[in-house]
Amino acid sequence: MRDTILFKYVLSLGDDALISAQRLAQWAYKAPFLEEDIALSNISLDLFGRANFLLEYAAELKGENTTADDLAFKRDERKFTNLLMCEHPNGNFADTIVCRFFLDAYDKLFFYTLSKSRDKQLASIAAKAIKETTYHYRHSSNWVIRLGDGTEGSHRKVQEAINNLWTFTGEFFKMTQTDIVMMKKKVGVDRKALKIEWDKTINDVCKEATLRIPENSFMTTGGREGIHTEHLGHLLSDMQYLQRAYPDATW
Amino acid sequence: MRNDNLPVWEVFVQPKTGAHFQHCGSVHATDKEMALQNARELYTRRQEGSCIWVVKAEDIVSSNPNDSESFFDPADDKVYRYPTFFKVSKKVKGL
Numbered sequence: 001m002r003d004t005i006l007f008k009y010v011l012s013l014g015d016d017a018l019i020s021a022q023r024l025a026q027w028a029y030k031a032p033f034l035e036e037d038i039a040l041s042n043i044s045l046d047l048f049g050r051a052n053f054l055l056e057y058a059a060e061l062k063g064e065n066t067t068a069d070d071l072a073f074k075r076d077e078r079k080f081t082n083l084l085m086c087e088h089p090n091g092n093f094a095d096t097i098v099c100r101f102f103l104d105a106y107d108k109l110f111f112y113t114l115s116k117s118r119d120k121q122l123a124s125i126a127a128k129a130i131k132e133t134t135y136h137y138r139h140s141s142n143w144v145i146r147l148g149d150g151t152e153g154s155h156r157k158v159q160e161a162i163n164n165l166w167t168f169t170g171e172f173f174k175m176t177q178t179d180i181v182m183m184k185k186k187v188g189v190d191r192k193a194l195k196i197e198w199d200k201t202i203n204d205v206c207k208e209a210t211l212r213i214p215e216n217s218f219m220t221t222g223g224r225e226g227i228h229t230e231h232l233g234h235l236l237s238d239m240q241y242l243q244r245a246y247p248d249a250t251w
Numbered sequence: 252m253r254n255d256n257l258p259v260w261e262v263f264v265q266p267k268t269g270a271h272f273q274h275c276g277s278v279h280a281t282d283k284e285m286a287l288q289n290a291r292e293l294y295t296r297r298q299e300g301s302c303i304w305v306v307k308a309e310d311i312v313s314s315n316p317n318d319s320e321s322f323f324d325p326a327d328d329k330v331y332r333y334p335t336f337f338k339v340s341k342k343v344k345g346l
Contacts, residue, residue, distance in 0.1 A: 033257065035278050035289035042292055142284055 007061040008178045009188055014054030015082035018072055021047035022239050032093055046132040053125045073243035077233050084223040085168040087232040097143040098161035104137035105201045106172045113189040141205050148209025163214050170219025259308040260286040264300035272304055
């Protein structure tokens with residue numbers, strides 16, 4: 001392998017996109033109304049596209065004839081290093097919107113910084129991601145405001161979603177060994193440094209949406225080390241079923 | 252949330268800068284921003300446009316199809332409203 005650390009880094013970003021995409025795709029034909037169904041599916045497809053770019057790059061770094069499909073369909077749960085927020089079940093519509101809102105606000109900052117990476121391939125993938133994420137953020141943040149400042153019921157649901165999901169936001173800014181090495185090489189992003197701006201974004205939107213940010217500071221982490229919640233295994237068993245049951249099947 | 256509770260908006264897409272906006276369909280949405288976003292999802296995801304207009308369907312004033320005789324038929328026996336009705340002298344230049 002050419003560069004183990006870079007491989008791990010790219011793979012973790014690919015996993016974020018892939019698992020988010022698969023999760024969002026579960027809304028297809030179940031969203032509250034037709035237009036929103038198409039919106040969520042489109043966002044999911046953007047993320048699958050991003051996952052494809054990143055996993056193809058990771059496969060190239062790994063060598064040994066590895067393909068993006070090998071990485072997506074033939075790794076076990078513990079080998080996935082996505083952030084825990086990405087695998088969180090969709091729950092109700094407010095849960096999904098808040099989950100996406102937290103991630104979109106983070107992605108906006110993350111990919112902006114990554115677009116200046118010394119690694120040209122990562123920089124170009126990031127540049128494409130910024131355009132998509134800007135739109136995704138617009139979609140999710142508008143819904144947070146609409147639901148938060150909406151009816152009593154919608155306000156309650158979106159506030160509950162914020163309270164429940166807050167614990168998974170700490171991981172966004174926790175630097176792993178891989179992150180530190182990549183940052184020093186000016187390839188990766190100083191995620192810790194994104195927190196101030198992210199907090200400000202979340203505060204501004206929540207204020208407009210009349211929502212409250214939880215004060216509890218316990219943060220659930222582990223995704224980047226392959227320690228997942230119980231939900232990832234179920235998602236993978238669904239996503240990987242075909243390649244597991246009929247290895248290398250094509251059609 | 253059900254579709255039938257949401258207002259309908261008509262969507263007009265401009266295929267490229269400077270071109271006419273063309274009506275291409277409708278979307279459901281609670282507000283302007285959502286209407287614009289939904290229109291983008293439904294009608295411009297394959298690069299069909301450079302700009303979108305959304306207009307609340309209820310704000311559009313339409314002629315009544317029942318009135319179409321009085322509205323449109325009087326035009327059909329007035330051939331002099333077409334430029335081809337007039338003979339143009341060969342001496343006229345620059346037409």
